[in-house]
Amino acid sequence: MRQLSAFFLALLVFQISGGMAQDLALRGGTVLTITQGVIEHGTVLIQRGKITAIGKDIAVPAGIPVLEVHGRFVMPGIIDSHSHIGFSGDDVNEMTDPVTPQIWMKEALNPWDDSILKTLSGGVTTVKTMHGSANVIGGGNVTIKLKYGSPVEEMIVPGVRQQLKLALGENPKRVYGQKGILPSTRMGNAYILRKSFVEAREYMERWARYERNKAAGKKDLLPPKKDLLMETLKMVLEKKLAVDCHVYRADEVVWIIQFCKEFGIDIKQLSHCVDGYKVADIMSRAGVSFGGWVDWWGFKEEAYDGCPYGFKIMHDAGTNIVINSDSDDEGRYLYVNAAKVLKYNDIPEPDVLKMITINPAKSLEMEGRAGSLEVGKDGDIAVFEKHPLDSTTKCLITIIEGKVCFDYAKDSAAAKEASHD
C-alpha cells in the first residue's frame, strides 16, 4: 500500500515538477496588471517562462497552448513576504541560542511539503519562508517560487538578495528570559544585536588585516579562524544579505531603523509591525516596508495597539505596505485579507492589490521580475473567478513561469470525486 502511494506520489511529482519555464497564453480575461492599469478582454502571452506580450489584440503564435479565461480576472501571482511554509518537521525556530545566523532555512525546505500545494490554491506563487522569532538574530530566510517537488535550488528565486531574520520584543525576551539567560528585556535584545555586529566588524577587520598582510607578501601568517556566525553577519555588513526584523512596538521600530543606519545594514521589511502606523513617516523615509496583518491585535501585550485603520496613515505617508500571512492558513487567502483594508480605510482599490503583489516584490527586491504583469517579467499568474477583492471569489488557476501549478478544475473536491466515479 505504502509502495503504491509512493508510486503515485512520484508520478504526481514528475507531472508537476518536470521542467518549469513554459509557453502559455491566457486569453480574454480582465487583466489586472497592477502597474499598468486594467485591460479588459486582454491576452497575456508567456514564452519560456517570461511574459512576452500583454494587450487586447495579441496574436498567439502557433503551438502555444491557450487558456480561455473570458470573464475571469488575471493578476500577477500573489507574493507573501512573511511565511513559514515548506518545513515539514519542527524546523522553524533554532531556539537554543539568541544568535544563530549560521543557519539557513533553505536547508529545512521540503519541496514536497503539502503546505506548498495548499498555498498554491490561493494564487500564491512566491513566498519568503522564514526562521521564527525566538532569536534576536535568527537564520537566513529563503525566497522561493512555489515549484512543488522541484529541487530546492530551482525553487529559490535566482539573483535575488536573501534576507536574514532578526527579532525584537517579547519573543526573544520570553524564550531566553525563561531560561534565565540574556536577553530577558528589550535592553538585552538591543545589547545582543549591537554586540553581534560590533564583533562582526572586528572579525572583518581581522580578515582584512590578514589579507593586507598576505598581499604585502608577509610570511608565516596564520589566517583568522573561520566563524560561521560572523561569516553571515559579514554578508549583512557587506550588503550581500539584507535583513527582515520582527518588531511590534513603535519605539523598537525607530530603534532598529537607527541601528541599521548606524551599521549600514539594509533593512527591507519590518514584520508583524502592528505599531507601524504610529511611525509611518519614519518607516517611509527609511525606505523600509511595513509587513503585517490587516486586523490582528491584542493576542499579546506588544500587539495590543494593532489597528486596521492604520493602513490609511501609512498609505498617506508613502510607506510600502505589504500584507503578510505568517500562517499556513491565511497564506491561502491573502486576497481576502487585502479586501479588509477597504473595510477600514479609504485607499484606492488598485493600491490595495499592490499590497499582495508589487509591494512585497519590492520588499523582496524582486520587483524587476515579479509582482506585476509586464513584458519581461516572470510568467507568474493567478486567475480568479471574480475580482480578487470580491471575498466570494476563488482562485481557479495558479501559474509559475508559464506552468500551471494549481488548477481548480482538477484539484477541487468536486473534480476529485468526479474522477473517482
Place this chain on the structure above:
Amino acid sequence: MIKGRWMLSVCVCLLALASTALSQQTILIRNGRIIPVVGPVIERGCLLIEKGKIAKIGEDIAAPPDAVVIEADGRSVYPGLIAPMTAIGLTGYPGAGDDLDEVGISVPQMDPFDALNPEDECIEVTRLEGVTAVLTIAGTQNVISGKSIVIYLDGDLAGDMLIKKNVAQIFNLGARQQGKYPVTLPGVMALIRDKLNQTKRYIETKKFMEKRSGFKPEDTRGEGTGEELSKPNPEYEALIPVVQGEVPALFMTNNEVMIGNAIALVKEFNLKGILYATADVLKYADQIREHKIPLIWAGTTNIPRRWEPFDHNFRAGSVLASKGALFSFDQLGWGPGNRNVRNLPVPAAHSVAHGLSEEEAIRAMTINPAKIFGVEGELGSLEVGKTANLALWSGSPVQMRSRVEKVIIKGRIIPPASIQTRLRDKFEKIVRERRSKPGSDAK
C-alpha cells in the same frame, strides 16, 4: 465621504452622549434595503424601533414626532451577527490576566457571568463590525469547562449585557491537562460518563432525601453514603440541568472520532446536544441532522489534511446546507488570544465562494446561532417584537470590504468608537504633524 451620506438629526449627536437614555429612543430607519433573514428582502423599506424593540417593518412608515430618523439611502439593514464561542467580557488587558479556564479537569459550576467585564475593550471593537451578541464561555481547557452566557455587546453593568444565562455546558473532548487523568480520548469519555452518572445518582439521592423528611445522613446504610448526602455538590448541581436535558451539552471536537463520541454521549444520556467541530463534519452530516444536533462549524478555514483536497473545508458549509443541517459559523482559533471575533464573516465568505448561498451564509451568522442558543425569540432576525439589534451595512456582510456604518443594540445607536478608532485619531494627527515638519527624523 461617509460623513456626507448620513443625514442624522442633530439631536442624535447630542443624545449619543447620554447612552442609557437612548435605549428608549424611537428610531426610524428609512429607505434601507431590509434583510429580515426569515422573510423576503424589502428592497426599499423602513424599520421603526421603539423602546428597544423592533416595532414596525414596512415599505413606508411615517416618522413619529419624537423619532430619530436615519436615512439609510439604499444601504442594507441586517440583524446583528451572533458569534459563538467567544471570550468577550473575560479577556482583560494582556498581562493583566484573563478570566478563562479555571483550574481543574471538571469545573461545570464556573459561570462566565461572574467575571463578565463590561469594560473589556473587545466589546467595542467587535460590535463596530456588526456583531451585536455573542456566546461567552467559561473556558475550553477543561474536559468539563463550565457554563456559557449569551450577552449583548453593550451595557454599563454586566446585568445590562445579559440575554441568557446557562445557555450550554461546555465539554471539550480534546482537552488534556499534562500529566493528569485523563490524557487520552477514552479517558475523557470515561470521565464524562462518570460525571454524568454521578449526577444522575446525585439527583436520585436528593429525591430520596426529600421523600424521607427527618432523614439523617448516617441512616443511609445500604442506600448511599452519608457523605454524598451531607452537603450539596456544586459540580453535580451544575450538571443537573444537563442530564435532565434542559441545558444543552456543547461538545467541542476536532476530529471524526470525537464527533462520533459526542453523538454517542448525546444518545446514551439522552442529552440535548450541540456539536462544535473544527474538522470532519461532512462524514457526520447525515447523523447530525438525524439526531437534530445543531452544529457550530469552526473549521472552514482549517487547512485540510494532506490527503484532502484544498477546498475540503471551504465547501463544507455548502454541503451542510444542502443536507439541511442547522449550523452556525465560528472561526477557528478560539482562545484568549482571539480578539478578532469581528472576523465571523470570514468563514462565511469562503463558504459562499465554494457554493453556499449568501442567504444561508447570513442565516449561519444570525438566526441559526440564535436558534442553537435558544434566543431566537429575541434575536437573529428582523421581526416585529424582537430586540432591536441590527446594523447598517454598505454591502453584504460576506464581503470583507463592506463597512458597518451604524450599529444599534437594544435600540441604542452605538457610538462609532473603540480603542482602535482612538488610536487612529491620535496617530493620524501625530504622523501628519511630524510629516509637516521636515527634518524631525527618528532620533
